[in-house]
Amino acid sequence: MHPPPYRRKAALTALLASLAPVGTSAFSAVRRASTVTSMSAAAADPISPDPEAGDVAAASRSLGLFARTPLVPSAPLTELCSGRRVFLKLDALQASGSFKDRGMAHLCHTLRSEQGIGRLISSSGGNAGLAVATVAPRLDMEVSVVVPETTKALVVGRLRRLGADVTVHGANWNEADALARERADADDGAAYVSPYDNPLLWTGHSTVVDEVREQLAEEGVGGAPAAIVASVGGGGLLCGIFEGMERHSWDGAGAAVIAAETVGAASFGRALESGAVVRLSSIDSVATSLGALEVTEVALSRTAGHRGRGGSVSSSLCTDAEAVGACVRFAEDHRMLIEPACGAALAALYSERLREELLAAIPPEGPIVVEVCGGSGVNLDLLAAWKEEFLS
Numbered sequence: 260m261h262p263p264p265y266r267r268k269a270a271l272t273a274l275l276a277s278l279a280p281v282g283t284s285a286f287s288a289v290r291r292a293s294t295v296t297s298m299s300a301a302a303a304d305p306i307s308p309d310p311e312a313g314d315v316a317a318a319s320r321s322l323g324l325f326a327r328t329p330l331v332p333s334a335p336l337t338e339l340c341s342g343r344r345v346f347l348k349l350d351a352l353q354a355s356g357s358f359k360d361r362g363m364a365h366l367c368h369t370l371r372s373e374q375g376i377g378r379l380i381s382s383s384g385g386n387a388g389l390a391v392a393t394v395a396p397r398l399d400m401e402v403s404v405v406v407p408e409t410t411k412a413l414v415v416g417r418l419r420r421l422g423a424d425v426t427v428h429g430a431n432w433n434e435a436d437a438l439a440r441e442r443a444d445a446d447d448g449a450a451y452v453s454p455y456d457n458p459l460l461w462t463g464h465s466t467v468v469d470e471v472r473e474q475l476a477e478e479g480v481g482g483a484p485a486a487i488v489a490s491v492g493g494g495g496l497l498c499g500i501f502e503g504m505e506r507h508s509w510d511g512a513g514a515a516v517i518a519a520e521t522v523g524a525a526s527f528g529r530a531l532e533s534g535a536v537v538r539l540s541s542i543d544s545v546a547t548s549l550g551a552l553e554v555t556e557v558a559l560s561r562t563a564g565h566r567g568r569g570g571s572v573s574s575s576l577c578t579d580a581e582a583v584g585a586c587v588r589f590a591e592d593h594r595m596l597i598e599p600a601c602g603a604a605l606a607a608l609y610s611e612r613l614r615e616e617l618l619a620a621i622p623p624e625g626p627i628v629v630e631v632c633g634g635s636g637v638n639l640d641l642l643a644a645w646k647e648e649f650l651s
């Protein structure tokens with residue numbers, strides 16, 4: 260399925276050779292292209308992505324711009340769920356450290372190959388910026404990232420080492436995002452890259468479901484899992500998961516989506532409760548990567564679509580202590596470091612209270628898949644400090 264590295268390299272060289280040079284003379288084309296991007300974003304039917312889409316994000320996949328990550332059984336979580344099989348989709352192993360490589364690969368590749376764009380201005384709590392800074396230079400694109408003051412120094416350092424131009428601005432992601440948009444508006448040759456709100460990102464993220472389907476089949480599981488558990492910030496990952504599940508008719512098979520957040524960053528949970536997007540007044544959580552003040556509308560329309568076709572969607576809200584506790588237990592059980600943003604998804608099973616809620620909300624048969632979305636804002640010192648602050 261996947262070309263060996265030398266073929267990937269040849270394909271990448273061929274792609275770059277075919278691209279129009281991006282310079283002053285290409286500005287008008289880029290301007291037109293930007294309009295097309297926003298028009299296609301608006302025109303995309305948010306409820307019904309094309310079920311015939313076939314091998315989605317095929318070009319970025321075959322160029323090796325994101326990885327096919329392992330799906331591994333978790334014996335400790337399976338035991339906690341009284342023998343119910345739990346699988347972990349290890350997207351923390353993507354090159355940048357999180358699932359974001361999937362969407363960014365498809366988005367950057369599309370902007371480069373179809374629109375000739377060579378410069379990207381992104382806003383990010385950290386992980387989306389790391390993904391764009393990892394993927395875009397491989398397509399010969401320049402990257403600027405605006406991050407809020409809450410982004411950890413270790414992430415800012417990593418972004419700079421990847422060659423991104425980094426500006427630290429604003430108390431939260433929304434303030435950083437406003438500056439990124441302003442800069443992109445004032446720069447004819449650049450495209451703005453949202454960390455979560457773009458149909459190209461969602462389609463890239465949806466590849467996780469394609470892989471899980473193939474990998475569950477390899478494990479002898481045909482058909483849909485009982486549930487996919489995933490963290491929600493602005494809702495991009497969630498939109499991608501709905502898109503992939505619709506493509507494989509897993510919604511019609513009754514599969515559940517468990518949308519995990521911390522209580523202090525519950526933009527999706529609040530929206531689900533009230534039936535409309537809710538803007539939080541602030542983010543108050545150790546899971547800073549989940550810190551979008553509101554989710555994309557499409558997360559709600561795709562929730563309605565998923566439910567309308569027979570699937571279920573529930574919110575799982577953990578405390579900061581539960582998110583950190585899940586990071587610690589995951590490190591002990593599976594020997595990997597993840598951010599609290601990802602700990603929120605694992606807390607849905609590690610926390611007894613949330614596990615009972617989850618098991619009551621999903622179909623009685625079939626495995627549970629946890630999207631281990633990863634995150635780079637963690638190291639041994641940070642984990643020890645969070646442990647001290649929240650668990651002692």
Ligand SMILES: Cc1ncc(COP(=O)(O)O)c(C=O)c1O
Pocket residue numbers: 357384386387454455490491492493494495496497548549551598600601632633634635
């Ligand atoms: C590690 C991690 N998990 C989950 C999310 C949530 O993704 P989304 O904003 O697409 O909902 C993010 C967002 O930055 C993240 O960095």
